[in-house]
Amino acid sequence: MISAATMTGADPALVSPARFSFGLALVALVGSIVGIFILSRLQRGGSHFVSLFILTVFSLLLLQTARTSFRANYILYDDAMEYLVYAHGATGVKEVINQVEEISRRTTGGLNAIIAYDASAPDTGVSWPMVWYLRDFTALRSFDQPTRSLREAIAVIVDQKNFDKIEGALGKDFYRFDYIRMWWPNQDYFNLDRARLLNAITNPQIREGIFDIWFNRDYTKYAQATGSNAMTLTTWQPADQMRLYIRNDVASQIWNYGVGPSTALVAEDPYKQGKITLAAEQIFGSELYSPLGLNAPRAIALGLNDDLYVADSRNHRILHIASDGSLLHEWGSFADQAAGNASIGTFNEPWGVAVGPDGSVYVTDTWNHRIQKFSEDGKPVKMWGQYGQPLPDVPESKSSFWGPRGIAVDNNGHVYVADTGNKRIVIFDSDGNYLAEFGSAGFEPGQFDEPVGVAVGNDGVVYVTDTWNQRVQSFLPSQDGMIFMPLAQWDVNAWFGQSLENKPFIAVGGNNHVFITDPEGYRVIEFTSDGQFVRTWGDFGTGESEIGLPSGVDVDDLGNVWVTDAGNNRILKYNLPE
DSSP, X not given: XXXXXXXXXXXXXXXXXXXXXXXXXHHHHHHHHHHHHHHHHHHHHTOHHHHHHHHHHHHHHHHHHHXXXXXXXXXXXXXXXXXXXXXXXXXXXXXXXXXXXXXXXXHHSSSOSEEEEEOSSTTTSSHHHHHHHTTTOTEEEEESSOOGGGGGOSEEEEEGGXXXXXXXXXXXXXXXXXXXXXXXXXXXXXXXXXXXXXXXXXXXHHHHHHHHHHHXXXXXXXXXXXXXXXXXXXTOSSEEEEEEEEEHHHHTTSTTTTOOOOOOOOOOOTTGGGEEOOOOSEEEBSSSSSBOOOSSEEEEEEOSSSEEEEEEGGGTEEEXXXXXXXXXXXXXXXXXXXXXXXXXXXXXXXXXXXXXXTSOEEEEEGGGTEXXXXXXXXXXXXXXXXXXXXXXXXXXXXXXXXXXXXXXXXXXXXXXXEETTTTEEEEEOTTSOEEEEEOOBSSSTTOBXXXXXXXXXXXXXXXXXXXXXXXXXXXXXXXXXXXXXXXXXEEOSOOOSXXXXXXXXXXXXXXXXXXXXXXXXXXXXXXXXXXXXXXXXOOBSSSTTOBSOEEEEEEOTTSOEEEEETTTTEEEEEOOOO
């Protein structure tokens, strides 16, 4: 459209609809004054016919002005077709809120359903209206980067900034519905120049289109004349888009939302054909087998002398055990750093343990948010770290952790820590000096959502259990070991849910096979280094071929796989078949 203010040389970007309307009103006012003056002069001359004609013209103009003023205001307040209505929310916001509320009430009896909304653009996206309209939902979740953890939600509301990422995170488990969130009136008066102005005046199709807009709010002819396909209510531009995703199994129940009633299909486990029954060759730790008094053992790490170390998490201690199950050393007691001084050698649920090439033992003191280093017989050596988040250009914050879990040491003595809450892997030297890090929140390669387990192969490749993204990622280090580039990633049909117990660890064997635990799937899964599935074993129970809650995993030099059973408080050793 052509703005009167633009015609006079004003900056189009600064011309508001209010100024546009004021300019038209001013022109009409001046014209009316001139007309009245001419009319009065003609009356004195006795030309009553001319006076009547001019009076009629101005009466018609008055009626048309009143009609146009009326129709240009908030008559179609939900649409963007009126020039006196500027940026405002579209009906899509109300429609999404009504649907989400109805779905929640029909599936949970109230506002208790898990609803996720996009907070990636807090000032301009869906975040602000949704955080207000959804304030009464008790299980409301916000997200910046889409991850597979969103699959727990029954409905996900997404801003257009994340349209290219959301499909990969949600997969095929959701139906998609598109809406307009906010729109603006037509802004063709922007960047108006002499050539465009003359074209609008001389081109009969454009002139007719402009008159149709002002007389009838009909953009059809103007869109045809300008070759635009963005002037219908479904394609309108400028506008901001949004999407609502409803989970398939819920949509099959709430089928009035454009989805026919059906029974949600249950996907077959892709690992079913490779499942074997494998009894543990050796079991110890529980009351039935070499009692050690374990309480939720987590990570397990092989030592240098046919021995192993276990993070006995809820006993807040580390156990040093011989391969026959006899206890060699133990150390640790409970202390909470947040409540006061927690000296070295005290723990608050240690989850990770690793052994360096010199026999040193490294422990992630998870809820004290720090790393501790010991000699192979448990003598304290050093500790570092504190609760917090790393900050740019603040070197001391590089050792800030948020619930670190997995830990590994490479052949050079470099220590790799899975800083779970901060969604990164951090590398230190053997004295705790910060070296490098990689990872951030998200679903792209090199990004994480709840990284838990970390392992390093003999070739230096680093493997990470990217838990809530339900995948394993591997990383190739640069020659100096300071930069880590994504090497491979593969999906894992496991790790559903976000419970505190569902935290998988990972190990790499001498043949570069990768072993992961599936805690709430009660099994161990084996892959090649590039993600090809090999086999799986385990099922829920207390028997020799069953696992209560597999957690930590490691592989010895003979290829035996050691697993901590946090559900049955025991340690299992498996001899894999050829």
